[in-house]
Amino acid sequence: DADVTQTPRNRITKTGKRIMLECSQTKGHDRMYWYRQDPGLGLRLIYYSFDVKDINKGEISDGYSVSRQAQAKFSLSLESAIPNQTALYFCATRQGSEQFFGPGTRLTVL
Amino acid sequence: SQKIEQNSEALNIQEGKTATLTCNYTNYSPAYLQWYRQDPGRGPVFLLLIRENEKEKRKERLKVTFDTTLKQSLFHITASQPADSATYLCALDMEGGSYIPTFGRGTSLIVHP
Numbered sequence A: 001d002a003d004v005t006q007t008p009r010n011r012i013t014k015t016g017k018r019i020m021l022e023c024s025q026t027k028g029h030d031r032m033y034w035y036r037q038d039p040g041l042g043l044r045l046i047y048y049s050f051d052v053k054d055i056n057k058g059e060i061s062d063g064y065s066v067s068r069q070a071q072a073k074f075s076l077s078l079e080s081a082i083p084n085q086t087a088l089y090f091c092a093t094r095q096g097s098e099q100f101f102g103p104g105t106r107l108t109v110l
Numbered sequence B: 001s002q003k004i005e006q007n008s009e010a011l012n013i014q015e016g017k018t019a020t021l022t023c024n025y026t027n028y029s030p031a032y033l034q035w036y037r038q039d040p041g042r043g044p045v046f047l048l049l050i051r052e053n054e055k056e057k058r059k060e061r062l063k064v065t066f067d068t069t070l071k072q073s074l075f076h077i078t079a080s081q082p083a084d085s086a087t088y089l090c091a092l093d094m095e096g097g098s099y100i101p102t103f104g105r106g107t108s109l110i111v112h113p
Helices: none
Strands: A004-007 A010-013 A019-025 A031-038 A042-051 A054-057 A064-070 A073-078 A087-095 A098-101 A105-109 B003-006 B011-014 B019-026 B032-038 B045-051 B056-059 B062-067 B072-077 B086-093 B107-112
Touching: A004 A087, A010 A019, A019 A031, A019 A087, A019 A105, A031 A064, A031 A073, A042 A064, A042 A073, A054 A064, A073 A087, A098 B032, A098 B045, B003 B086, B011 B019, B019 B086, B019 B107, B032 B062, B032 B072, B045 B056, B045 B062, B072 B086
Parallel strands: A010 A105, B011 B107
Antiparallel strands: A004 A019, A019 A073, A031 A042, A031 A087, A042 A054, A064 A073, A087 A098, A087 A105, B003 B019, B019 B072, B032 B045, B032 B086, B056 B062, B062 B072, B086 B107
16 A cells, blocks of 8 residues: 555664655645654654644654645654664554554664 | 553464453543554554444454443454454544544554464
């Protein structure tokens, strides 16, 4: 299912580097989300956007920023990556009460 | 504080048996509750939604119950198969609210042949 795509799928970087994770969707949904998942901690919300002009912080937004370039695109940036940002990152869209997740980006910060 | 609890220990069952997973919550008044399946290294996939005024919902071999008095949802997979092995997440959401679901940490199900 390629309705929600994420690039890159895997990324290894060094502390202090700026990283951008990209998300695109073909579902035509207005609501988009960025989550990170860590072992034993479940999914935690970083940022969300309900339309192109709407950006909101989630529970763990510190150290991250986002850009909603278009309805179909929602990018997550780590301005200066640190090792505790090593995690699996998911983008999701929402239609009604159902969320549709992308395949994830595995990010490792050394 | 608000909390969602799913059993952190993996559930191991034999093929053909019914798997039952539990989702408990405190300090929420959710309008509906969702269950998702997640395979290793992949994004969660929506399975079922049950609203606060529904007691039970079924979809093929899946059944979900929702008890707002006990603040608990049970997720059943009947006639389980090894292909059902995955992590199952519950998520709570508020009607007419923020559209920000809160996810539990998930329970791993392992179905043995």
